Amino acid sequence: MFILGGTGGVAGSLMQIVYDLDHNHLVGQAAVTADAWEAAVIVEPGRRSLVAGQTGAGINPSDFSQPRVFDIRPLPLTRVNVTFPDAITVKFAGGGREGATVVITVLSGPGGAAPGEARVVSGKWETSATNWPDGLYKMSAIQKISNNAGGWIESTPIEFEVTYLFPLPSGVKSTPEYQTTFSGNGLLGATVSVLDSDKLTKIAPDAPVRNDNTWSTTAYVPWGPTWDRTIYVHQFIGSRKSASVEHKVRIPPIAPGIGSVSPEGLSPTFTGTCEQDARVNLVFSDDATPYPAVVTGRAWSFRRTLPFTPDVEHTVTATQIAAQQTSPAASRQFKQQRPMVTVVITHPAQNSEVGHGDVTFKGTGGMKGATVSVWDYVNGGTLGSVTLGADGPWEIVVQMTFGRRVVRAKQVIGDRESAYSALREFNVVLLQPEIDEPSEAGTQTRTSMIEGTGEPLGYVDVFKGSSTTPFLEKVPIGVNGRWKAEAIEPVGNKTIRARQYFQSQISKDTQPRTYKVVPHSPFMETPAAGDHVGKRAMVSGFGVPGDKVKVKLGPGTDPALGEAFVGEDRTWSIPVEIPRAGPAVSLVATSSEGTFESAASAPRSVLAGIFEPTIQSPAEGRPVLNPVHFAGTGRDGEAQLCSWYNPEVIQASVLPVTTATGWQGAASIALSPGGNWSVIQQTLTKDQDGATVSDKVTSHRFEVEPVPSEGKLSDVPDKWSL
Template sequence: MTLGEGTHTIIAVAMGVDGQEFPSAPVTFSVRLALPAPQITQPEAGSVQDMNLWIGGTGADYSAQVQLLEDFNHDDYGYSLVTLTGGWGRLFNLAPGVHSIVARQTINGRQGPVGIAHFFKVRPSRLTTVNVEILPSQEVKFSGTGHNGATVVLTYVSGPNNKPLPEVVVANGVWQISAPDWENGIYTYSAIQKVSDNAGGWIPSQDFQFSFPVSTKVPDPTNVRASADYSPIFSGNGVTGATVLIRKQDGTEAAPPAVVVNSFWSSQSRQEWGPTFDQIVQVKQRLDGQESEPGVGVVVRIAPLPPVISSLSDNELSPLIAGTCWSGAVVNLVFSDNPAVHTAAISGTEWQFRRRTEFAPGVPHTVSVTQTAAQQTSAPATRTFEIRRTLLKPVIIDPANGGEAERDLRVRGDRSVAGARMQLRVDGIDTGPATLTNGGLWYIELKGLAFGRRILDAQQTLDGRPSERSDPVVVNVVLMPPQFTTPQPGGDLPRTSTISGTGMPGARVDVWLEGRDDFLLRGYPVDSNGRWSSLVILPVGVKTLQARQAIEQVVSRDSPPLTFNVVPAAPYIETPVKDGHIGGSAVVSGFGVPGDTVSIYLGDTLLGGAPVLEDRTWSVPVTLTQPDGAHVLVAVASLDGFKSDRSAQQPVVLGRYEPSIDSPRAGSWVSHPVTFSGQGRLGTGQLVSWFNPELPWAPNLAVSAQGWHGLSVRALPAGGNWCRFQQTIVDGADASTISDWSESARFEVLDPASR
């Protein structure tokens, strides 16, 4: 007997010899059918995919969630929701390599079995930049970023000679290759990165081509510098084996010639220059009779040495400072407590100075002394000194006397003395350890003050001496309203978003929309860091939030109203795929929220729009007249006059040019191998089946100014056929890199058995 899913009750009946029936007690039980395993249909088994790919399938229940797992160890790839038709799928981002995955579905915590394993390959992302640097050694260095562990391959495309380059493995996300002995000219190379397919083969990324010039003329020295010694030392980098020439503007020698060793050179002047102001020296290097041009100009500037502070004698509150300097120099002094510049009295090589303004006692002071000679000012000589300090009566400046304050309160004040300890009292009781101050402004944190009227005062202690107590400050400790950090006033927030704010740790927050009787949040806890946040779903429109908080039996005032805009969520573009080709006519589609309207933009140009359907999909046919080349598609959702943020950018390649297919001609009869030909622009073309673009009929056909032609590489089905042709474009006439698809007229293929 087969029972359906649900609850069933059965009884057993015994029959006596006299025909009397004796039923048993009823037994009730439930029957639950086994869940079938979902089938993975996308991507195509054994195919090669980009890292960001769509994985989907069929055979799942609408109320289920489909989980994707690694075939062997069941590592979790993530979940997908199921449509009404049993289809499921979403975008996943997988690491490059070989993947074998299985799927199972879960309903109300009940898991079904895993399905048949689905195998495919994921290729690494296409390299987008290769840095090329001509080194002083005349080597060419290539470098860039890539997928960690991948192998980078640079392949010669064109140039003066075929220069093979070694392969390199990406480490810590970067790679580099260097090679010597290049001929002058412009080179073009192709760059890919590849990972192992674990079967002796490779999974390569898409190709990236780049060009660079090479010039082997003698370069100027680099990193040229001159020391500030009175006999300056010139140094820098250059080509190993070259001779560096160092000359003044009049052509005379500034320093002896130097030979470059291991890419470094240096030379010291034979003569003492002394303090020098902006002497220009020309530096070149010579190799094999050729001098570099135009040379490197280095400006030599030698400043005088710092003056000497020989004495600092104390005299009440202003010390006498004295020292030595260069004869004829001007000596200036600056003190750390005032930016004013003072000039010392000089006699020969001796100087001295005493400031009329007294220094604050008990505070370290620093004097900086410089001398000016040869139009230059020396580095400063410094000395620190201190005069006994006066202990000040502290002042509490925040909170204000008679004002309100929170339980967690930062008390700020002024007139502290550096090194003193500041002690704060609340209602005559010390509030814990004293705080060491840096002088001037100070603050002390108070936590968990009792609600009600409180009296604060402060006192500082230095070297065992207490100051006079500050004037008392009376505050009323209350529970302040919570504050919002998200959203911002007048800002935008998607329908499903997190609202957040700050409040008293341990309090509970109520949040509501103005004009609504129900609460968005009721009794929501504030964490130990004074923060709260929660996910909410809001209707589109202009909304106003308010909040309050409560702790123990104390309730705060309502927060000020916060007005903001609730806008639709940004839609998602599914097709065309990232970096995919689009022609003059295309369809842009994706996912959004039912009821929204999605508008499609190419850059800032509006292409069209369409509503989001109940199954969350949308589709917009567009006509493109922009120049061919790289472009970016974005989508914006709108509802009732409110617009979402722009979607993630979807880069595409526009190719509207259509090459021609001249043969086979319309209605002609052909036999295998079929000859194809046509016209196009310089590049490479692919001829494919009209019903399956993944099925090549004549791949990699060269397209020249005379057109293109080729033979089918496989037998075509007998009867009526069409073919499609698309080509790359490399003629440089414009930004075009790929054409649109051209379709041939119908032609007839003879059945081999009929001949």
């Protein structure tokens, strides 16, 4: 678009600009306000002939101006793209007006020739220059079109700069392997060099650029873990060489090596390989805690103090840190076996003596699932074995004959064996018999059994004190291993020992057994079990003449209630006073000779009633008539009166008694005339000791007068006629 102006305008008209030869092709118009006028015109680039005409009142529409020729420039180029397709070529390209010709001019530079002109086809153009010297080029570019008169109409130029250097390689990268491979893109036909940080030392063979413009080369030697090692890469053709491209190489460490794990023990030592002075960390499948290993040079080791569960699959995972990078993880599965424990024989004791036959070997240190065996050290061979179901103690029973023995033990699990235990030496002998009765510091009666255990089918001698002559000789031992014999001994302290014999063997004597011999417990005849006893009672029975008998309340721990010697007729009688009443009263008796006292007899339970009710009426010596009236004192309950000479003759019964008012009542039968005595006994309901009956109490003598109307005494029951 441009502004076209002139003179001769008529105010109020419309000025129109059209092609000279095509007045219908309007390219611009504007309203005219004065003689001078202007109009904006839009015309395609090229040589154009334009005329101006105006329309309006009083104006001939066909009256156009003389034609005027204009050369219309094409638009400037918008951008020039510069690339370097190969080592010697600079390529220029871009977009332009269809059919136009693009001209690039070198304004200044090291001396390279400008590229050739390029025609715009399908809106695009390209051209190139070759063999430029390196340096900075200032350039301009136009596009031009024909003016159809043998000349050109040029656009305004655009200026740009091109720095031409031998092209850099691009896309440089390196692989993470220890012997790393370098690669990237380069110029076809060029050769790529990879140099160390000094930019002089080659670290890999030169690599040609392939047809797909790529290249690669592998380092001469493995580098190992690397952190940002700087290298420089350039490419060259002949004597022409690019600048260098900097690249930093990072190579992480590989996973550390994990050596085989010994299955022995629950705290094994783990070992492996690593980078020089790396940091190695371990993690176990049963513990999330990371453990640092001890690193020495290129080796690491670690022993975890926390024991592993035996016979369970575990995993150890190891990583190493080198060159500021953590390696991938390495892992190894392992299973630990408990170390084979050397068993300890605890029985028989060293240099001890054990009985022949079944000898029980005992020990500790057994392992679950192991077979423990006892071995004959002298003759070789296994004496006995046992397979254990749990850790801990073990026992093996072995048949053994008399003689000196040396054994040892070991345990086996599968193909794993423990070391042998220490040697255990002992003698198989005829052991001393055992004395069961009397027990140590025990008590026997004058006639009792001495008994015990020993070697079946052997025999036993029993000796007193230090005597060498047995007082019980050749007591046979039964097949059940028990022996016994009756011994009759006087009262006193005793000491015995026993010795047994079997086949040609003689045992050692037992340890002295001390005990004492005491009298037999006396026999209590009366009162019988369940008999009523009052506050005063007579206790009697049988015993050994000359023994002193004591009667006590059961169980016999209280002081004696009375005592007496047993007569020549083997009888004894002791009057006692019962100190308490109640349902739990029993009597016992003991016999003694000197200071040696028997055990108490079996408790004799009695019905003890020690409370004494009274008969206050009739008064002593007072004459009374039938029916006799009685009265007295007592405790809550009931009273019953009976004849003094025959308790089966009931004089009165079910008489109410209270502690406060006592009791009274008449006889239910006629009493014999003359002197009489009555006996009272109560049942008790509220005794503090729990007693249910009272003592039997006899009244004072009283006189029963005959009845005058009866006359004959033979009609009245009396103590002689009943």
